[in-house]
Amino acid sequence: MKKLVILGAGTAGTMMLNKLNGTLDKNEWQITIVDQAEWEST
Numbered sequence: 001m002k003k004l005v006i007l008g009a010g011t012a013g014t015m016m017l018n019k020l021n022g023t024l025d026k027n028e029w030q031i032t033i034v035d036q037a038e039w040e041s042t
Contacts, residue, residue, distance in 0.1 A: 002029050009035035 004020065006013050017033050024031070 004029060004031045006031065006033045009033050009037070 004024075006016055006020075013033055013035070017031060020029075020031060
């Protein structure tokens with residue numbers, strides 16, 4: 001599996017995530033977005 005890290009969850013980072021999430025094969029790529037804000041997903 002290939003891994004891609006996007007640094008920054010601002011406007012540009014979320015736009016790239018949305019674009020790549022619809023373009024890249026989910027069985028081949030793992031996309032992670034990193035932001036400096038401290039929060040935990042559930």
